[in-house]
Amino acid sequence: xxxxxxxxxxxxxxxxxxxxxxxxxxxxxxxxxxxxxxxxxxxxxxxxxxxxxxxxxxxxxxxxxxxxxxxxxxxxxxxxxxxxxxxxxxxxxxxxxxxxxxxxxxxxxxxxxxxxxxxxxxxxxxxxxxxxxxxxxxxxxxxxxxxxxxxxxxxxxxxxxxxxxxxxxxxxxxxxxxxxxxxxxxxxxxxxxxxxxxxxxxxxxxxxxxxxxxxxxxxxxxxxxxxxxxxxxxxxxxxxxxxxxxxxxxxxxxxxxxxxxxxxxxxxxxxxxxxxxxxxxxxxxxxxxxxxxxxxxxxxxxxxxxxxxxxxxxxxxxxxxxxxxxxxxxxxxxxxxxxxxxxxxxxxxxxxxxxxxxxxxxxxxxxxxxxxxxxxxxxxxxxxxxxxxxxxxxxxxxxxxxxxxxxxxxxxxxxxxxxxxxxxxxxxxxxxxxxxxxxxxxxxxxxxxxxxxxxxxxxxxxxxxxxxxxxxxxxxxxxxxxxxxxxxxxxxxxxxxxxxxxxxxxxxxxxxxxxxxxxxxxxxxxxxxxxxxxxxx
Amino acid sequence: xxxxxxxxxxxxxxxxxxxxxxxxxxxxxxxxxxxxxxxxxxxxxxxxxxxxxxxxxxxxxxxxxxxxxxxxxxxxxxxxxxxxxxxxxxxxxxxxxxxxxxxxxxxxxxxxxxxxxxxxxxxxxxxxxxxxxxxxxxxxxxxxxxxxxxxxxxxxxxxxxxxxxxxxxxxxxxxxxxxxxxxxxxxxxxxxx
Numbered sequence: 069x070x071x072x073x074x075x076x077x078x079x080x081x082x083x084x085x086x087x088x089x090x091x092x093x094x095x096x097x098x099x100x101x102x103x104x105x106x107x108x109x110x111x112x113x114x115x116x117x118x119x120x121x122x123x124x125x126x127x128x129x130x131x132x133x134x135x136x137x138x139x140x141x142x143x144x145x146x147x148x149x150x151x152x153x154x155x156x157x158x159x160x161x162x163x164x165x166x167x168x169x170x171x172x173x174x175x176x177x178x179x180x181x182x183x184x185x186x187x188x189x190x191x192x193x194x195x196x197x198x199x200x201x202x203x204x205x206x207x208x209x210x211x212x213x214x215x216x217x218x219x220x221x222x223x224x225x226x227x228x229x230x231x232x233x234x235x236x237x238x239x240x241x242x243x244x245x246x247x248x249x250x251x252x253x254x255x256x257x258x259x260x261x262x263x264x265x266x267x268x269x270x271x272x273x274x275x276x277x278x279x280x281x282x283x284x285x286x287x288x289x290x291x292x293x294x295x296x297x298x299x300x301x302x303x304x305x306x307x308x309x310x311x312x313x314x315x316x317x318x319x320x321x322x323x324x325x326x327x328x329x330x331x332x333x334x335x336x337x338x339x340x341x342x343x344x345x346x347x348x349x350x351x352x353x354x355x356x357x358x359x360x361x362x363x364x365x366x367x368x369x370x371x372x373x374x375x376x377x378x379x380x381x382x383x384x385x386x387x388x389x390x391x392x393x394x395x396x397x398x399x400x401x402x403x404x405x406x407x408x409x410x411x412x413x414x415x416x417x418x419x420x421x422x423x424x425x426x427x428x429x430x431x432x433x434x435x436x437x438x439x440x441x442x443x444x445x446x447x448x449x450x451x452x453x454x455x456x457x458x459x460x461x462x463x464x465x466x467x468x469x470x471x472x473x474x475x476x477x478x479x480x481x482x483x484x485x486x487x488x489x490x491x492x493x494x495x496x497x498x499x500x501x502x503x504x505x506x507x508x509x510x511x512x513x514x515x516x517x518x519x520x521x522x523x524x525x526x527x528x529x530x531x532x533x534x535x536x537x538x539x540x541x542x543x544x545x546x547x548x549x550x551x552x553x554x555x556x557x558x559x560x561x562x563x564x565x566x567x568x569x570x571x572x573x574x575x576x577x578x579x580x581x582x583x584x585x586x587x588x589x590x591x592x593x594x595x596x597x598x599x600x601x602x603x604x605x
Numbered sequence: 606x607x608x609x610x611x612x613x614x615x616x617x618x619x620x621x622x623x624x625x626x627x628x629x630x631x632x633x634x635x636x637x638x639x640x641x642x643x644x645x646x647x648x649x650x651x652x653x654x655x656x657x658x659x660x661x662x663x664x665x666x667x668x669x670x671x672x673x674x675x676x677x678x679x680x681x682x683x684x685x686x687x688x689x690x691x692x693x694x695x696x697x698x699x700x701x702x703x704x705x706x707x708x709x710x711x712x713x714x715x716x717x718x719x720x721x722x723x724x725x726x727x728x729x730x731x732x733x734x735x736x737x738x739x740x741x742x743x744x745x746x747x748x749x750x751x752x753x754x755x756x757x758x759x760x761x762x763x764x765x766x767x768x769x770x771x772x773x774x775x776x777x778x779x780x781x782x783x784x785x786x787x788x789x790x791x792x793x794x795x796x797x798x
Contacts, residue, residue: 241791248621248792271754272613278738278753279611282643282714285740285753292712292744299747301640301661301668305704306745 110160117153124150606679606767607694608778612760619735619758625788626723626733634721637736638663640747641718644710656713659703663747672699687775689782691766715741717750720758728777729770733785734761 124146131138175183191199207218277283298306614622623634642659660671676693678684684691720736737758739750762782766774 244792268613268615268757271757275613275738275754275757275759276611278716278740279759282716285714285716287714287742287744294744298745299640299663301663301701302704302745305701 110157113153113157117150117157120150120153606691606771608764608766608771608774609690609692610762610778610782613757614735614760616737616756616758621792622735622789623721625785625792629785629788630723630725630733632723632725634723636664637718637720637722637734639718640715642715643713644707645713646710657710668701670699670701670703672697672703688779689775691771691775715745717741717747727781729764729774731762731764731778731781
């Protein structure tokens with residue numbers, strides 16, 4: 069019984085205070101507690117409860133042996149009686165147990181064994197040993213004295229140490245005052261007014277961005293010429309004598325040699341810089357061939373100008389034919405390399421998202437001369453998402469929609485990437501590339517090259533029509549359209565951004581059908597044929 | 606990985622800070638003059654932009670070059686519990702030809718750091734650097750560098766760490782920073798009005 073154990077503890081405390089040794093005290097509760105709880109009666113009740121429970125268990129045993137049907141009503145009645153009795157006993161104990169007992173609530177078979185260990189206040193053996201050792205050291209000199217005098221002596225010791233600390237601090241403060249007082253003539257203001265604090269904060273931000281990000285340290289491209297002599301440590305490192313091949317200056321010096329060009333060309337080719345180069349190189353089979361046919365460029369550095377030249381030469385590799393590319397390449401390559409370098413430098417100095425915006429805007433203006441067929445351009449600012457979009461869209465082409473939907477999808481993807489999360493992008497990809505029942509009926513009636521407007525509308529939401537989308541179709545065929553159409557797309561995207569969730573029900577069931585569609589024979593648009601291997605990657 | 610704490614100090618107090626640090630660290634200062642070239646990878650090279658720094662120590666009789674890559678700060682629940690910045694950092698000594706060999710990288714910006722540093726051991730190897738960051742106006746013209754913020758210099762407390770021992774490194778660095786802060790405050794406040 070817990071009560072009995074508790075009583076024992078209390079008695080032990082009393083024993084210590086009286087410094088009794090060897091005399092066994094009779095165990096009993098504190099008289100005050102005894103008024104509240106009659107320990108004897110609790111014991112009797114507990115014993116009777118124990119007997120009742122064991123009787124019930126015996127009955128169960130007998131029933132099990134004889135395989136008789138137990139009379140559940142009786143058994144439940146006995147159980148409730150036992151339960152009630154236990155509850156009453158526990159309640160009685162609880163009244164007084166708050167002072168000195170921990171009452172475990174959930175005692176069952178598995179924790180009954182470990183409970184005593186958990187509840188004990190005795191230290192672990194190692195800790196106890198440490199404790200004893202330290203106590204021994206402390207009280208070594210004082211063991212012969214009484215406890216009270218031991219306490220006194222310890223207090224005195226503590227006070228002495230405290231006083232020593234304080235005097236040490238004082239000495240340090242005094243010397244510091246004296247030292248700094250002699251060194252610094254003008255006194256420092258401990259408080260700074262707000263304006264000064266703001267100025268300091270501003271300067272701090274400037275400094276931090278300069279150190280960590282390089283803001284404010286970048287020299288614009290046109291100033292990146294080595295005018296004065298190089299410092300000693302750089303003289304033999306940078307091969308200045310070779311002229312424009314200096315690594316740091318490659319973009320800058322190239323400007324001198326670049327013939328004047330129209331801004332639209334620059335923009336169009338610069339816009340393609342946004343493409344993740346690796347993705348583009350992997351995706352376009354034509355890209356690799358064009359790489360081989362590159363003539364020797366005046367640039368020393370292999371990686372940058374060449375791969376970007378590829379990019380420029382094959383802005384929409386999936387649509388262009390091999391022959392076309394190779395013809396145009398050699399014409400345009402040199403020009404484009406030079407133009408692109410300058411553009412890239414400008415681009416690099418813009419923050420990322422502005423670059424994307426700029427690229428998309430510039431793409432609208434792009435016009436690659438000499439391409440007779442309707443050419444779709446799309447750039448992928450964020451490679452992974454776009455790739456996914458492309459795959460889904462290419463599957464949907466099976467439905468006879470031709471290439472324009474792919475283009476549409478990717479362009480809209482681009483806008484999406486700009487405004488929304490990847491999740492929405494995926495959703496939208498599936499939404500606009502998988503035909504709903506409405507879409508199918510409309511699609512079949514349309515010619516691939518002319519159905520951009522309605523398709524896009526349907527793909528996005530129920531019924532918003534946008535008149536400006538007529539411009540879109542022009543632009544998507546790269547006929548040199550103008551910007552307003554694209555802007556409207558952007559706005560449209562923003563409006564419909566919130567409706568994408570509605571598409572999910574329609575599209576999910578259709579999406580599963582998408583993958584096998586990629587393998588079906590496509591329409592014979594030559595540039596689309598190129599797309600397939602990439603789509604199946 | 607390294608553990609970094611960055612702070613600022615007004616230029617007029619740099620000398621006092623130097624004396625304080627000398628007392629706290631127990632070593633003498635080392636002068637610092639480092640030309641730092643920050644290179645960024647060209648757009649088509651790889652999927653992710655990356656940057657590395659080339660440091661040329663101009664204080665030595667023969668300039669020594671180091672290449673350094675600094676990653677983004679450690680994030681997550683562990684990072685939120687600590688009061689310092691942990692970030693991956695890889696450093697290596699290189700020859701002067703490193704600049705020529707880094708073909709895929711273009712110069713993004715460069716700076717010149719002039720100041721002093723204390724290297725000492727306090728639980729872990731700690732380096733305190735007080736330096737003025739100077740911008741180089743003309744390409745590579747390190748002799749004509751002007752401070753980005755003339756009135757303020759940068760104080761950096763760094764300590765190398767690995768993913769196993771970073772907890773103790775963090776503890777040492779943060780306790781040292783508090784120590785400096787307290788000592789500095791006492792020194793400042795103790796000046797008679």
